[in-house]
Amino acid sequence: MTGHYCDLSNADVLLSCGSNNLENHPVSSKWVQRALDAGATWIVVDPRYTRTASQADIYCPIRSGTDIAFYGGLINYIIENRLEQTEYVNEYTNATYLIKDSYNFDPETGFFSGWSEADHKYDTSAWGYQVESETDGAQAWMSEAGVPKYTPKAVKTIKRIASIDDTSNPDYKHSVWAIMKEHYSRYTIETVCDICGMDAATLELVYKTYASTGAPEKSGTIMYALGQTQHHYGSQNTRIMTLVQLLLGNAGIAGGGVNALRGEPNVQGATDMAMLVFDFPGYLKWPSVTDTPTLRKWLETQPNAQGYYVNKPKFLIAGLKEWYGKNATVDNDYGYDWLPKIPKNGAIYTTIGTFELMDQGIMKGYFAWGQNPVVSDPNAKFNRNAMAKLDWLVVADWVVTATASFWNAPDMDPSQINTEVYLMPAALIYEKSGTIANSGRWLQWRQKAVEPIDEAKPDYEICDMLWREISKLYQAEGGACPEAILNVKWDYYVDGKIDPRPVAWALNGYEIDDSTDLGAKAPKLLPNFTKLTADGKTANAIWIYGGFYNNNADPYDPAIQPVARRHTKIDSEDGVNGKEMVPVPDKDPGNIRLYPSWAFSWPANRRVIYNRASADAKGKPWNPDRVLVAWDDSKKEWIRNDVPDFGFSTTAEDGTVTHNPPEKCPAFFMKDELHANFVTTGMKDAPLPEHYEPFETPVEKNLLNGALNSPMIKFAENESVKKGDRSQYPIVATTYSITEHWQTGAQTRMCPVLDEIQPRQFIEIGEALAAEKGIANGDEVVVFNNRSEVRMNALVTKRIQPLTVQGQTVHLVGMIHHWDWTNRYSTGEVTNELTPNVGDPNSFIPEYKAFLVDVRKA
Amino acid sequence: MELTRRGFFKATALAFAGSMAYELSTRSAAFAIDGDADDWKLVNTEEYTNICCYCSGGCGVICSVRDGELINLEGDPDHPINEGCLCPKGAAMFQLRNIVDDKTGEIIHNPERVTKPLVRRPGASEWEEISWDQMIQEIARHVKDTRDATFIDKEDGVTCNYTPAIGSMGGSQQNSEEEYLILKVMRSLGIVAIDNQARV
Amino acid sequence: MAEVRFIQRHSLLTRIVHCTVAVSCVWLMISGLFVFVPAIAAANPDLTRFMKITHRVVGVVFICMPIIGIIGSPKGVAEFFKKYFKKWTPEDVEFMKKFVPYMLMPKKVHMPDQDEVKSGQRIADGMLVISGLMMAISGLALWLGGSVAHASAETLAVMRFIHDLFFLLMVIFVVAHAFLGGGVFQPYRGGTVKLMFGNGQVSEANALYHWGFWAREELEEGAKIVVRTVPDEDRKRISSKASLGVAATTTGVAAVAAKADEAVRNAVDEAQADPKE
Amino acid sequence: MATVQYELNRTHLAERNAYAASEKAILFDSSRCSGCKGCMVACKCWNMLPSPMELNSQEWNASLQCPYDLGPNTRLTITFRELDSTSPYRPVDWAIGRRACMHCTDAGCVNVCPTGALFHNEDGLVTYDASKCIGCSYCLGACPFDVPRHIGKDDLSGTAIRINKCTGCPDRVSHGMNPACVTTCQPGALQFGDRTEMVKIAEERAAALKAKGYENASVYGINEMGGTHVIYVLKYGLDGYELPANPSISWMTSASEIMKPVLGIGFIALVAGLGACLLSGIGYRRDELRYDEVNHDVIDVDTGDIVKHIDKEAGER
Numbered sequence A: 001m002t003g004h005y006c007d008l009s010n011a012d013v014l015l016s017c018g019s020n021n022l023e024n025h026p027v028s029s030k031w032v033q034r035a036l037d038a039g040a041t042w043i044v045v046d047p048r049y050t051r052t053a054s055q056a057d058i059y060c061p062i063r064s065g066t067d068i069a070f071y072g073g074l075i076n077y078i079i080e081n082r083l084e085q086t087e088y089v090n091e092y093t094n095a096t097y098l099i100k101d102s103y104n105f106d107p108e109t110g111f112f113s114g115w116s117e118a119d120h121k122y123d124t125s126a127w128g129y130q131v132e133s134e135t136d137g138a139q140a141w142m143s144e145a146g147v148p149k150y151t152p153k154a155v156k157t158i159k160r161i162a163s164i165d166d167t168s169n170p171d172y173k174h175s176v177w178a179i180m181k182e183h184y185s186r187y188t189i190e191t192v193c194d195i196c197g198m199d200a201a202t203l204e205l206v207y208k209t210y211a212s213t214g215a216p217e218k219s220g221t222i223m224y225a226l227g228q229t230q231h232h233y234g235s236q237n238t239r240i241m242t243l244v245q246l247l248l249g250n251a252g253i254a255g256g257g258v259n260a261l262r263g264e265p266n267v268q269g270a271t272d273m274a275m276l277v278f279d280f281p282g283y284l285k286w287p288s289v290t291d292t293p294t295l296r297k298w299l300e301t302q303p304n305a306q307g308y309y310v311n312k313p314k315f316l317i318a319g320l321k322e323w324y325g326k327n328a329t330v331d332n333d334y335g336y337d338w339l340p341k342i343p344k345n346g347a348i349y350t351t352i353g354t355f356e357l358m359d360q361g362i363m364k365g366y367f368a369w370g371q372n373p374v375v376s377d378p379n380a381k382f383n384r385n386a387m388a389k390l391d392w393l394v395v396a397d398w399v400v401t402a403t404a405s406f407w408n409a410p411d412m413d414p415s416q417i418n419t420e421v422y423l424m425p426a427a428l429i430y431e432k433s434g435t436i437a438n439s440g441r442w443l444q445w446r447q448k449a450v451e452p453i454d455e456a457k458p459d460y461e462i463c464d465m466l467w468r469e470i471s472k473l474y475q476a477e478g479g480a481c482p483e484a485i486l487n488v489k490w491d492y493y494v495d496g497k498i499d500p501r502p503v504a505w506a507l508n509g510y511e512i513d514d515s516t517d518l519g520a521k522a523p524k525l526l527p528n529f530t531k532l533t534a535d536g537k538t539a540n541a542i543w544i545y546g547g548f549y550n551n552n553a554d555p556y557d558p559a560i561q562p563v564a565r566r567h568t569k570i571d572s573e574d575g576v577n578g579k580e581m582v583p584v585p586d587k588d589p590g591n592i593r594l595y596p597s598w599a600f601s602w603p604a605n606r607r608v609i610y611n612r613a614s615a616d617a618k619g620k621p622w623n624p625d626r627v628l629v630a631w632d633d634s635k636k637e638w639i640r641n642d643v644p645d646f647g648f649s650t651t652a653e654d655g656t657v658t659h660n661p662p663e664k665c666p667a668f669f670m671k672d673e674l675h676a677n678f679v680t681t682g683m684k685d686a687p688l689p690e691h692y693e694p695f696e697t698p699v700e701k702n703l704l705n706g707a708l709n710s711p712m713i714k715f716a717e718n719e720s721v722k723k724g725d726r727s728q729y730p731i732v733a734t735t736y737s738i739t740e741h742w743q744t745g746a747q748t749r750m751c752p753v754l755d756e757i758q759p760r761q762f763i764e765i766g767e768a769l770a771a772e773k774g775i776a777n778g779d780e781v782v783v784f785n786n787r788s789e790v791r792m793n794a795l796v797t798k799r800i801q802p803l804t805v806q807g808q809t810v811h812l813v814g815m816i817h818h819w820d821w822t823n824r825y826s827t828g829e830v831t832n833e834l835t836p837n838v839g840d841p842n843s844f845i846p847e848y849k850a851f852l853v854d855v856r857k858a
Numbered sequence B: 001m002e003l004t005r006r007g008f009f010k011a012t013a014l015a016f017a018g019s020m021a022y023e024l025s026t027r028s029a030a031f032a033i034d035g036d037a038d039d040w041k042l043v044n045t046e047e048y049t050n051i052c053c054y055c056s057g058g059c060g061v062i063c064s065v066r067d068g069e070l071i072n073l074e075g076d077p078d079h080p081i082n083e084g085c086l087c088p089k090g091a092a093m094f095q096l097r098n099i100v101d102d103k104t105g106e107i108i109h110n111p112e113r114v115t116k117p118l119v120r121r122p123g124a125s126e127w128e129e130i131s132w133d134q135m136i137q138e139i140a141r142h143v144k145d146t147r148d149a150t151f152i153d154k155e156d157g158v159t160c161n162y163t164p165a166i167g168s169m170g171g172s173q174q175n176s177e178e179e180y181l182i183l184k185v186m187r188s189l190g191i192v193a194i195d196n197q198a199r200v
Numbered sequence C: 001m002a003e004v005r006f007i008q009r010h011s012l013l014t015r016i017v018h019c020t021v022a023v024s025c026v027w028l029m030i031s032g033l034f035v036f037v038p039a040i041a042a043a044n045p046d047l048t049r050f051m052k053i054t055h056r057v058v059g060v061v062f063i064c065m066p067i068i069g070i071i072g073s074p075k076g077v078a079e080f081f082k083k084y085f086k087k088w089t090p091e092d093v094e095f096m097k098k099f100v101p102y103m104l105m106p107k108k109v110h111m112p113d114q115d116e117v118k119s120g121q122r123i124a125d126g127m128l129v130i131s132g133l134m135m136a137i138s139g140l141a142l143w144l145g146g147s148v149a150h151a152s153a154e155t156l157a158v159m160r161f162i163h164d165l166f167f168l169l170m171v172i173f174v175v176a177h178a179f180l181g182g183g184v185f186q187p188y189r190g191g192t193v194k195l196m197f198g199n200g201q202v203s204e205a206n207a208l209y210h211w212g213f214w215a216r217e218e219l220e221e222g223a224k225i226v227v228r229t230v231p232d233e234d235r236k237r238i239s240s241k242a243s244l245g246v247a248a249t250t251t252g253v254a255a256v257a258a259k260a261d262e263a264v265r266n267a268v269d270e271a272q273a274d275p276k277e
Numbered sequence D: 001m002a003t004v005q006y007e008l009n010r011t012h013l014a015e016r017n018a019y020a021a022s023e024k025a026i027l028f029d030s031s032r033c034s035g036c037k038g039c040m041v042a043c044k045c046w047n048m049l050p051s052p053m054e055l056n057s058q059e060w061n062a063s064l065q066c067p068y069d070l071g072p073n074t075r076l077t078i079t080f081r082e083l084d085s086t087s088p089y090r091p092v093d094w095a096i097g098r099r100a101c102m103h104c105t106d107a108g109c110v111n112v113c114p115t116g117a118l119f120h121n122e123d124g125l126v127t128y129d130a131s132k133c134i135g136c137s138y139c140l141g142a143c144p145f146d147v148p149r150h151i152g153k154d155d156l157s158g159t160a161i162r163i164n165k166c167t168g169c170p171d172r173v174s175h176g177m178n179p180a181c182v183t184t185c186q187p188g189a190l191q192f193g194d195r196t197e198m199v200k201i202a203e204e205r206a207a208a209l210k211a212k213g214y215e216n217a218s219v220y221g222i223n224e225m226g227g228t229h230v231i232y233v234l235k236y237g238l239d240g241y242e243l244p245a246n247p248s249i250s251w252m253t254s255a256s257e258i259m260k261p262v263l264g265i266g267f268i269a270l271v272a273g274l275g276a277c278l279l280s281g282i283g284y285r286r287d288e289l290r291y292d293e294v295n296h297d298v299i300d301v302d303t304g305d306i307v308k309h310i311d312k313e314a315g316e317r
Helices: A005-010 A027-037 A067-080 A086-092 A176-184 A189-196 A200-214 A234-247 A267-272 A295-301 A308-327 A333-338 A351-359 A380-387 A459-477 A500-508 A752-757 A767-773 B005-028 B132-150 B176-188 C012-036 C038-043 C045-072 C074-084 C090-104 C119-145 C153-181 C193-197 C204-210 C212-221 C232-240 C243-250 C253-269 D038-047 D108-112 D138-142 D170-174 D180-184 D195-211 D251-281
Strands: A013-017 A041-045 A058-060 A131-135 A155-158 A220-224 A258-260 A365-369 A392-397 A420-425 A434-437 A442-446 A568-571 A580-583 A629-632 A637-640 A649-651 A657-659 A731-736 A762-766 A780-784 A789-797 A803-805 A808-810 A812-816 A851-857 B046-051 B060-066 B069-075 B098-100 B107-109 B118-120 B152-155 B158-170 B191-195 C002-008 C201-203 C225-230 D024-029 D077-084 D092-099 D118-120 D126-128 D149-151 D162-164 D190-194 D218-220 D230-234 D289-292 D297-300 D306-309
Touching (some): A005 A027, A013 A200, A027 A041, A058 A200, A067 A176, A067 A200, A200 A220, A220 A234, A267 A434, A267 B176, A295 A308, A308 A333, A351 A380, A351 B158, A351 B191, A365 B132, A420 B132, A762 A767, A767 A789, B132 B158, B176 B191, C002 C204, C002 C212, C012 C153, C038 C045, C045 C074, C074 C119, C090 D251, C119 C153, C204 C212, D024 D195, D138 D251, D195 D218
Parallel strands (some): A013 A041, A013 A220, A220 A258, A365 B158
Antiparallel strands (some): A649 A657, A803 A808, B046 B060, B060 B069, B098 B107, C002 C201, D024 D190, D077 D092
């Protein structure tokens, strides 16, 4: 989320699209209701009339997988009716930037310019800016001792038009605004309805209502979740929401933003921590053979030329220092080469690809840390058969998950499976302490309440045991590249026992020298990430967490750290570190529910990111009742209810602090161009989101362009995918969660009370389709396609209505996916046996949310 | 039927004794509810704050603990996000550890949970128990064998130091400190196939 | 010494069934009161719970005994019921007409002769049988419907109403029956209590007073006549003083049960007619 | 790592609000309820009520309404009804309701409870003392909302069962906390407070819903059963919720209640009447008779007089 949960209450219009937020993020209901009580309007766009929809003011049906058409139509509606927040668009976005002449989109083919058929990818530089001039990007710190030598990028000045109304400018047609306007002009209400299936009156009401937030003082928020992202163009789905929010001036304001309601308790943390193939903690790039084979290459390509991200070298080098400790020096590129580099075919190592690797016999060993991919990954039947080719499998979990017992699935023969499987009993979340990041980026401290039962252990202890044993083996026996292992710093001990607190120091960042040993003595914690350096004198595992655990008064006491604040602040005389927490006088400055003295919100305890955009160019808030930051011209300083997301002050040599005037504070100061982007080169598959049909679509053609699927769809060519055709499988299926259960159900089906309040797996079927198929409510049905067939009970309901798409009636069914063959209280079958294992080229997310099936009565 | 006097008394006595015995035998059932309001459920409990383990809302919870055992778990009323409220899953977090036995009404550890290390040997159809030490030694050996056999140190002349043969999945359930340790172990082994629940 | 003639009116089986049913009925009433009267139950929940158990156990006895009786002597039961459905004679009608005046003025109002079962008796016993039956049915329904059968709340409410209604009737007729049958009422004194709680015999004098037609028939027929020799002073007592019944009623229902037990024992021992005081 | 209890400057759960007895009520606003069932779980967890543990043993009624009805261990359930839509902007009027004890002022269950196990507490809520319950089940039939259930071994003895229904969590309330269901409700569909305040909020909410186009929106519980202590805001009117239009204690139950005084009076009258008879009979001494079956004469034993001759020829008996 760019905002946070409580901030939803500040919205004038709320839009849930691709998120069944009341069911799957029930806490959002509290804040949505507060917004409604204050007079807000709530729109829910969903293929199903959900419990969420039942609370909304406006419900708009939509065919699964057509969100870009829906939002494209909204963009067209906004631009055509000039409902955008013009000043915002002119000041804070790249709408006035000029794009190269090489940019083009051909609706006939559905391809943008830059496509290489041979490489099967776009050359995204074809969508770049027209550069006016270049200047040297070197900064003073880059030449200090200890900083690796590299040539920084040149700072480019981009050609612009005066404003989006500068239509007489001969270059107007190359402006981002003109390109965008033309691109979405095809997305008329009629076309959108013909694609998405809703009626025009409803759609227009939705557009009109949401576009009303283009008024400067109005805020609109978009809540989305996996309904948006789990498509082979899921990243573009997310991007187009950003475009809408930027057009309406809803980004960076209270009650605005693009708000991903994330699905796992610490998936935000896992993403921050880069538990992903291509990332390094803190959203940096992991080294790869192709782009960043050396540290120098990394430093020359990854940081921006200007904007705050020019500091990325500091973050990477501090990260390497934390990784390798004193073994990382400027001479050995801070250990860069010990890190594994992503090979050329990196995408194959993401979740869908790993099962292909197992199937091919390449992947022989597998760890599952509290995850249950045998149930949660698409094409599950293929996956569990692929897993049978593993030599060994290690699962850390609370229960015997389906992943741990894949060999015991009803259709598997254990005697033929030679995988050695280890199940490590893990401690529950209240049987250990540590930090968790929520969707609103709040880092909060968990207190251990009870000892783990029996022999269960926290994951950190399991990790430690494993690492020490492996290190011991390499120490004793050598092996392949032992230095990559033996040079790793592993000193997270308190009194000789592994402990999350020293790890928290690492995440926060600390000063180092050669004698630093976290296991022996607490280091000097850094106050925040601005103190990180690229000279090897600071260490930090993840720069964005800088400042969450920074109280040097007692680094062993989490309770006096920012992460543990409870409407309290650290009591200190010097303003830096103190002994204890004291209550704050005002827990809600500005009355906009930022709660800055509760826990810590990364980055830098900022609650709403891009918050400079909440005020106009002169620093005057768009809405005086919802002030995040405001420029007080009389005092020449910034009023700060939130931590400013811009360089609001300058500290002189003598320590005096002066506030920077608004015109020197760009709103998107982290970006290379200091402006938010409508057209981008940052995505692999399109500079502007364009509608494509799901991999398995019920329609014959894409009404908006000549390509049915996105040209860059991943894994579609794999044999295991077994694409189904609309003639064979005419029904659109989608998968989703219900409020009573969670993910693969391993965790919730182990709670008898949850099995009691929702005991069965079901498929929701509209009354018309049920009648056509002779299915009565409660009947057992078989849902099938080329990949598998799954049995479950039908829940026949009025809440799913057939849609008319391109003149034909399209039926939709929805399946919950919380069941498998394991568990002693409640069992079912694996819905994901039906979902296609194809994915998005940017995020590699699978397309769970729109595929084809047929249904028959069992 | 000729019912003799003696026979009659015997029959009556048997019927009475039988039904009385039956009555008495059924009186021992334990009750889940003790209506006695005097014993406050949270008496002498210590409270620990924690964060819910389901969606990413980050709702605060309070664990009430007595004599080292979890007595109650509910929303943290001071928490600004959830203000003491919890959804059904969050409200059921107590049951991850302890449940009420539907036969006896007693609080028991959830029998579905795994609390001992287990191994499933190749070709076996059952789990067997194993010690932690033994399990860690075996896993470390597997990791080393697989890594050493498949390690690629250079690709097209570029140092790459990776193994394509091991994958690591997961991390969204752990605390951030643990995520870092898992990441550090896995990456340091040369694993590139690292993924978590972010996509599923 | 004098010879006194007795008529054997009730068989042993009849007496045993009646006696057990009577005792269990009393017990059911007492234990039922615990649920019926909130004050009693609220004061003693544990005792009430115990009473509830006994209510069910004794209820089983209450229901089973008549069934055992039927099984033991189906013909007897059939004959017994036949008597109750006999056509009413003018004397029967007269009896009913005179009943209330007679009860209030026994010295002045006199009853006509009666057959083996008086018309008033037929009504009273009929009501007792019906009440008992309804209590048994509704009781069983409440019991089984609340446990194994899971009856609807409405059914249970109806059953409870029936149980309460017939409890009311039962109380009235049981008390009246004891008042008269036990010989508390002065004109009824004279040992009729022994008909059910004793040897089942009625003296010639009592029989002639209560069931004139029947007594004379039996005496003429002679089959059921038993002749005993009793001391002179006792002869009077047999015919006119049934202090047993008086004492029992005045010391409470529980004492009746005790005395009744004693009476049963006496019957079993077939002691010579010399009721202990 | 040793367990360290960090002081987090937290208000102790048990000492949150000062408790003062007054007439209280739970407010259920169906227009805010998202049907998440968190309340059902919180109720079970706080009150330690078990759920079925046998594999797949929980019944499913092809509905989101699970369990479908209240049960021995289920004091609260959320109901779902799909009504025909009254707006073009939704396919269905989806009424989400709540079923649990209504805590009536004129509570049938309290009236019929023979042991006083069920009673109104100081806050006006109907709670019970399980130690006084004898499992008579009378409350089942007395409740117009079909709420009370019994737990314990469900067998012939009936001795092991006790009433089980919503108590309003008096233990929590007296410790300054809200009932478990109210505490956990994320969207604020459940509130707890002074009844007058809850009624006010409910009426305002119903008016606001009407203004928003929910024409059938209404408030339930203000006057029903003498005023219930659960006040409902019904978004789609009464039809969508499992609530009777005019709840009343069934005549059967009322009649049963009349039975007690009737019996008392009847018994007293009977005893009085019989007493009168007894008195009137004092001093009466009937003549001892015998029968001469040969001459068909009824003879007074003491005097030897023939009292009556039976003329057999004439058909006398």
